[in-house]
């Protein structure tokens with residue numbers, strides 16, 4: 001690799017081959033820019049986090065001819081059934097959403113990663129290097145130098161995009177201040193072979209003892225998420241089955257449970273999204289509660305905007321500081337909207353106790369899931385109105 005400032009090793013170095021870094025690399029493929037994706041792990045993770053892909057994200061994937069490959073592998077969720085204290089309080093239906101994808105597509109994150117990684121091979125100007133942990137980013141005039149933890153030669157790029165997740169080491173190195181909010185809510189999730197008979201529908205059970213959420217996955221699998229009273233360090237065997245039966249009256253077979261994990265939602269807001277030629281994108285730039293399923297989708301729209309801006313910034317046809325300022329303002333606004341929405345949904349959904357639960361039933365069944373409000377809820381859930389990352 002060439003450390004000389006006059007000849008960078010690549011136009012754009014993307015740090016992190018998570019869903020956002022890989023999508024950005026794919027979107028940059030047709031631009032002809034020389035792109036390197038640097039990923040510390042030798043193999044993709046085997047456990048799934050994100051499952052919900054929204055219509056705007058499918059539109060972004062469609063722009064590089066990838067939407068069909070996702071749609072044939074995923075499950076189209078068209079209805080979310082909401083259950084209250086004693087009965088179903090309403091349905092949030094995506095069937096009337098405008099556009100080609102009136103549904104939320106359910107696909108495990110590892111399959112999203114695999115599709116995006118395979119598609120990279122169609123772009124000869126884009127390469128993914130695994131086993132490269134970026135330890136240092138240093139401005140060098142109109143380039144940035146990257147150093148690694150491994151004994152690998154340093155390299156240079158015109159721009160570095162930090163897609164290295166919510167704990168972003170690059171963000172820490174740049175000393176960009178962040179505000180972290182812990183919500184004090186705790187969840188356990190597990191995937192089961194599906195014998196519920198709920199087909200391709202999602203179900204939310206809001207009960208006085210806590211929430212239960214249930215989403216179909218491809219391959220006859222269903223994800224169950226249960227709210228827990230506190231953080232669990234050890235998940236007792238059969239825990240999810242017991243809670244689902246107590247709260248939703250549904251009997252799951254513990255022998256068909258495929259995995260489990262816990263999560264304790266938190267939010268992260270950054271004071272800035274760039275320093276010089278190093279730009280934050282995806283979870284490195286914002287994190288939000290997974291309840292509501294928006295983090296990856298907001299990151300996809302960040303990637304879309306950067307893919308529009310970077311060719312001009314690299315080729316010197318755009319005003320770099322103006323473009324970066326616009327990126328920062330637009331994407332911080334989008335993250336704020338999505339994170340507020342996720343927090344509001346989680347707040348309402350995690351009320352416990354009988355009176356709060358009856359009140360929630362009235363709010364949901366009597367107002368939010370009725371008539372025009374129901375359509376608005378569907379549109380908000382599907383993130384139709386979260387600001388998109390296109391450079392106008």
Ligand SMILES: Cc1cc2nc3c(=O)[nH]c(=O)nc-3n(C[C@H](O)[C@H](O)[C@H](O)COP(=O)(O)OP(=O)(O)OC[C@H]3O[C@@H](n4cnc5c(N)ncnc54)[C@H](O)[C@@H]3O)c2cc1C
Pocket residue numbers: 015016017018019020021038039040041049050051052053109132133134135163164165166169170263281282283284290292293294295296297298299
């Ligand atoms: C339980 C759960 C459910 C979720 N469900 C949804 C959902 O349904 N829909 C949704 O939109 N979002 C969901 N999310 C959020 C979603 O998982 C994240 O928003 C998404 O993974 C962010 O992608 P990313 O590429 O920005 O970061 P990450 O996925 O965190 O990827 C970062 C990558 O960078 C690599 N890396 C880190 N540091 C370095 C380094 N120094 N050098 C090289 N490589 C490095 C890591 O190894 C990793 O591969 C969920 C999250 C959780 C926890």
